[in-house]
Amino acid sequence: MVSTFQREIINIIQSIPYGKVAMYGQIAAMAGNPRAARQVVRALHTSSEKENLPWHRVINGQGKISLPLGFGYEEQRTLLESEGVQFDENDRIDFARYLWKG
DNA sequence: CAACTGACGATAG
DNA sequence: CCTATCGCCAGTT
Numbered sequence: 001m002v003s004t005f006q007r008e009i010i011n012i013i014q015s016i017p018y019g020k021v022a023m024y025g026q027i028a029a030m031a032g033n034p035r036a037a038r039q040v041v042r043a044l045h046t047s048s049e050k051e052n053l054p055w056h057r058v059i060n061g062q063g064k065i066s067l068p069l070g071f072g073y074e075e076q077r078t079l080l081e082s083e084g085v086q087f088d089e090n091d092r093i094d095f096a097r098y099l100w101k102g
Numbered sequence: 103c104a105a106c107t108g109a110c111g112a113t114a115g
Numbered sequence: 116c117c118t119a120t121c122g123c124c125a126g127t128t
Contacts (some may be wrong), residue, residue, distance in 0.1 A: 005125075024110055028124090035123050037110040042126065044109070058109075066109035076109090090116075 005031055009043040012102070016057045019083045020100035021093055023061045030102050056080055057100075063092040 008031040016022050024037035040058065048055040056079040060066045067073040085098050
């Protein structure tokens with residue numbers, strides 16, 4: 001089953017606009033729990049497949065992709081770049097330009 | 103009910 | 116910038 005939290009998180013993720021990204025902590029905060037970043041992870045794992053979520057627009061607080069190489073990293077990066085999101089020399093995303101502000 | 107688990111976050115070295 | 120730790124929270128087993 002999916003708790004209210006999870007639904008809220010799913011809802012928020014679905015509202016991230018094209019070409020923008022959001023941090024786990026940010027989403028958690030919008031869902032009502034600034035410290036529940038890990039629940040965002042769980043929500044993605046449980047619903048990314050069925051819910052049609054833009055999971056690739058969710059990155060960690062360092063502006064980087066959390067997935068390890070060969071385990072989804074390339075896919076996420078490709079998806080983001082196809083939306084116009086650029087990475088700097090340290091593989092980080094420029095929040096000033098791409099961070100979504102709810 | 104206790105232990106375990108994460109695509110995390112902040113801090114320290 | 117990088118790794119190592121500790122703290123956090125809800126869902127599973």
